[in-house]
Structure formats: structure tokens, C-alpha cells
Amino acid sequence: MEFSIIFIIGLAICICYYVGESVKFIKLPSLIGHMLVGILFGASLLHLIDETQLEHLSFITEIALGFIALIIGLELDFKSLKQYGKSIILIILSESFLAFFVVAIAIYFLTSDLAMGLLFGAMAPASAPAGTVAVIREYKAKGSLTKALYAVVGFDDGLAIIIFAFASTFAYNILSKESSSSNISVLTTILLPLKEIGLSIVLGIISGFLMSFIIRKSKKINNLLIIIFGSILIITGISISLHISLILTNVIAGLVIANTRNESLIMNIKQQINPIIQIMLVLFFFLAGAHLDLAKLPQLGVIGLIYIISRSVGLMGGASLGAILGGAEEKIKKFLGMGILSQAGVAIGLALIVKQNISKIGTNHATEIAISVLTIITATSIIFEIIGPILTKFALIKSGEIDKE
Template structure:
């Protein structure tokens, strides 16, 4: 038996990670030839190598590598922000805010209603509805970059998947407060104060924006003096890691902080500086996507599909309807391009890190309430939320990227070579 932490153990871990990266590269290329996105291949390798199949990446190693997923998501968010210039908003056309509000809020309402009709449980319905409102930016950006997508729909997708997460965090914050209130008050605990808890979601968003702004201007002042792409890549990576660390330390949105920093760059920097940063970060993105989606695949327990049940099916169907219908309603009311309004909802169905993270918070919060107030039903709600989100994420991470590629292809915005 090799002791934990010995050189041989470290060698084994590096061997496994290297093999996963190598196999993911070629499986991704093979999958792309079948007209499916490369990231499906990366996730497939991760699933097979993960703790639920071959156990090459066991749970201990997986937990040690979680920081890679977080840094990867931060880089994706920074990349999103770095294309969200005022000029790009003008090119996107009218109705962007309406599209974002529509697809997020309508998804929340439709999922909440669907789950309530199935479970007859308002706290559970509100929590699943709030989590269902969030999209996964990494999957969408990976498809855009993999196929070199360009066009109005692509620009809109960048903006939507970025701001979608910020709005979803606010909705989730309110939903969690009201779910707790309903649960406790219906069980005779009237001392819980809703008003004291309502400030928290706004505080998280405002602080995330403030930190992102400060970091963005500091980054811009530093990057102006650099010329070598390697130096710019190091500085960009350091920025993202610092912002991810601060987000964890201060309980901020790592997506929003990094996205705002990117927006400062693209809206305040000179074109030459912006292009150098984009070229530098583009060098590392293929590696980031392979590691991100392989590790995301390793987290997926395919056997959880067996326990989706009727509630999971209701959640999947209502989320699809809410996203697609909400984008169409919001886009139509806001005067967006009709083609974008009709198709955008199907391109943002991916569900991954943020949804699972929020589900874990719900599970912990409900377990705490169960102990504190002697309410076993609270623990049941938390367990149901986590099980439903974990199981349905497997499905959405498969169909989401495929639909994103289909929508971009239909719009004529991808290079499908």
C-alpha cells in the first residue's frame, strides 16, 4: 500500500491527469467529426475516468482538482466580459435586456409552477425554479470558440450567458429567503425575519461588480506596459485566480467579478491592448476547456439518471419551456430580432457548476434548519433539490451543447470545418 501523499502517489495523479488530457484531445476530435461538439467527448472521457466508472480520478483527487474547474469558469467569464463592449451591445440590437429578463424570470416561474403542481410543495418548487433559471456559460462559450462562431446571435449569447448568472443569483437569493420563511411559518416558527435576509442577494451582486471594476482598472493599468504574449497570459491568469480567490473568501459571484473585469478592459482599453489580451488568453483556452469538461464529466454520476423520477422529468420539461418561451416572450416585447428571440432559449440550456453549487447550498441550509427547528421535512427538501439537480445536469450537459451548436449552425454563424 502506497502512503497518501508519497512521491509515487503524486506520480500516479500526474499520470492520470496527463492521460485524461491526451485521450480527451483525440476523443474530442473524433466526436467533432460526427457533428457533435468536442466538449461532449471531453465529458465522456471524464465520466469513464471518474470515480463512478474506472475510478482513475477518485473522489479524493477530484476534490483536490476542483480549483481547476473554478479557475476555468473564471477564465470563461473574463473571456465573456472581454467581448461585451458598448459597440457589441449596439450590434446586438434592441431587446437584449428583455431577452435576459424574459429567459431567466419566465424559466423561474414555469419551473416553479411545474414542480409545485407535481410535488405540492412551495419551498421545494421555488428553490428548483430559482436554480433552473441559471445557465452554464462555459458550455456555450466552448461551442462558440470551438466552431469560431461569429454574428449577432453569437454576440447576444455572450451577453445573455454572462448577465444570466448575475440575475439568477439574485432570484435564487430571494427564493431561498422566501422558501425558508414559508417552511418555518407553516410549521409554527414565526420568529424568522424575511426583511433581515433580503439585502444579502443585492449585497453579493453589488460587491461582485465593485470588486470586478477595481480589479479591471488595476489590470488595465498593468497590462498596458506589457508587450510579450507570455507576460500578458501570466498577468491575465493571475487576475482570474485572484478574483476567484476573493469571490470564495467574500462569498461573491466569481462569474460576475471576472466578467466585469473583462468588460472594463474592452470598454476602457485601446484596441491594441485588447487584441493582445485576447490573443494571449486564446492560447490557454483549449487546455482550459479540456480540463474543465473532463473534470465536469468526472463529477457526473450516470447512475443518478435512474433516480430522476417524475419530478426530474417535470423539471427538465418545464425548464426547456421556460428558457425557450421566456426568450421568445422577452425578445418579442423588447423588440429584439425575431430570429434571435425564437432560437436563443434553446442555445442556453446547459446546466452545470453554478446549478450544482446552488443545490449544495440549499442542501446544507435545509439540513441546518432541520436540526435547528426539528423539521425533518426541511432535510427532505434539501436532499430532493440536490438529487434532482445532479441527475438532470447529466442530461442538460449532453443536450445543451448539441442544441447550442444546432442553433448557431442554423443561424449560419459557425465555421463547421
């Protein structure tokens, strides 16, 4: 008998709950349990969900990311951010660029291949906000480090895309010299990501003001959930259709709402969204686990290990440097870098872009690099998706923003 995908998802949610509660006994965030259930159900073990079904369920991941991004935006009110706004900007710049340079240099020294170094460096700044947000919400973290984490994971992917655009362009130019058949446009490679970011910001601002206006006009406070849910679907759907960042768009929309409505109304919105977010996070990490193929782990090799180490050093060192230059609190200097290591969807998406574009060059060298980038980034994402939330929890405990268990 072939089980319905609805039955499998329902069974998975129930098992996720119990496994999520169980891993708490060994001091792990529940999302690790949810990912383990996904790995069990996915291609790595039981094969209850195949690649085709995962493709059909991708809309759940996209909706979940929309909710997560809006929640991040709702936390970014200018009043509370103003006291360390300068340090946040410096942290984002420093951690992104240092991660790029440390990884690029490390891979170059290992392989003596500048194009490969640039492409792996271009992957390094991209983060995955879902893990950080899930840990913050599960343990009800509050404080300056929590606020700083929301801001950094909300905006650093925008800079990551810009760094990727420039670094990958240089790499393409190097590889193109090996083939006269290459027709990759340098200008297009640079302008497309800039257009993506610009459109995301514009759509986010417009959507945020429209949502804020509708919320203000709403007569029944209980209707807020319906309005918010529908609006997130619309914003996320438009972002996907325009091929722009649904994360950045929803973050900006949430930021606009947070700074145009009073605090009590924002609290009411958060309370109404909370049950939906809990279900979305369970589904998100279950599907993330189902996507992970443990068979790829042996393909990590030396390059993969160097990438993991150098990216971690670059992000944590860069975050500390930015915090020092910006005069941030001591706990932000020490611990913020631990909360931004998660990496998944955005980086894998960028790796797919590399593979698609480099295939146009047509040389064996270019093809080998493309395959290496996609394979290794996919494999290292498994590691970062596991250690990222664990280190986020550790950082929040050490900073005193969640209770020790």
C-alpha cells in the same frame, strides 16, 4: 501500483484530445468527448479519480471559470452591444423569470407542494456559461447571435441569484411554520445574495481598471499573458475568499478592459490567452464529467423529467419573448434560447445552500424536500450539460454563424 494524480491528468488530457476529435465525426462538439472521458475516469466507471482527489483539483475548475468569464467580458464592448442593448436586458429578465414561474407552477401542480415548487423554480434560471463559450470558440462562431449569447450567459446568473434569494425565502417561511425551532433570518437570506452581487461588480470594476492600466503601461506586448494569467488568479482567489461570484467578477473585469483599451490590443490579448483557454476547457469538461455520477440518473423520476421539460420551455420561451419585446433580429428570437440551457455548478451550489439552510428547520417534510432538490438538480445537470452544447451548436448553424459540417 497506485498512479500519481499528475499521471492520470496527463493521460486524461491526451485521451480527451482523441475522443474529442472522434465525436466530431458524429457532429458533436468536442467537449462532449472530454466529458465522456471524465465519466470513464470518475466514480461512474473506472474510479481512477475519487471524490477526495476531485476536491483537491477543484482549483482547476475555478481558474478555468475565471478565464471563461474574462473571455466573455472581453467580447462585451459597448459599441457592438449598443445596437441591441435593450433587447439583451429584456431577454435576460424574460428568460430568467419565465423559467422560474414555469418550473414553479409545473412542480406545484405535480406535487401540490408550494415550497417544493418555489425551490425548484429558484434553481431554473441558473446557467453554465462554459458549455456555450466552448462551442462558440471551437467553431469560431461570429455574428449577432454569438454576441447576444456572450451577454446573456455573462449576466443572467446575477439575476438568477436574486430570484433564488426571494423564492427560497418564501419557501423557508412556508416550511418554517411546520417547526417552531427554525431560526432562518428572512432579511439575511435576501441581503446576502445582494451583497454578493454588489461586491462582485465592485471588485470586477476595480480589477478591470487596474488590469487595463497595467496592460497600457506594459512595454513588452509578450508580457500580456503573464499579466493576464496572474490577474485572473488574483481576482478569482479574492472572489473565493469573499464568497462572491467569481464568474460575475471576471466578466465585469473583462468588460472594463474591452471598453478602455483599443481593439487591436484586445485582439492581441485574446490571441495570447487562446492556448491557455484551450487547455483549461479540456480540463474543465474532463473534471465536470468526472464529477457526474451516472448512478443518480435513475433517481430523476417524474419530478426530474418535469423539471427538464418546464425549465427548457421557460428558458427558450422567455428568451424568444424578450427578443420580440426588444425588437431583436429574427435569428435571435428563434435560436438564442437553445444556447442557454446548460446548467451545472451554480445550480448545484444553490441546491447545496437549500440543503444546508433547510436542515435548520428540522422537520421530516423539509428534510425530504432538501434531499429531493439536491438529488434531482445534480441528476438533471448531467442531462443539461450534454444537450446544452449540442443545441448551442445547432442554433449557431441554423443562424448561419458557423459553417455546416
